[in-house]
Amino acid sequence: MGDTFQDRxxxxSEAVYAAIERGDYQGQGTAPIESALLDAQLDASGDEQDGDL
Incomplete structure (x- = not known):
């Protein structure tokens, strides 16, 4: 697990921007993009808070 928070x-973030370039969020406004970036930040934090959803 040698990756740092910044690496993750x-x-x-690169995955989100690639989705934007592919047009995955076209016509949806900024909310899903902001949500995806927040999800990336949570994933990068490494916190073990994966509760049952």
Whole structure:
């Protein structure tokens, strides 16, 4: 698990921006993009708070 928070955050952000470039969020406004970036930040934090949803 040698990745740092910044490495994981960069990877998550790159995935979101790639989705934007593909047009995955076209016509949906900014809310889903903001949500995806927040999810990437949570994933990058490494917190073990994966409760049952």
């Amino acid at each position: 955050m960069n990877t998550g």
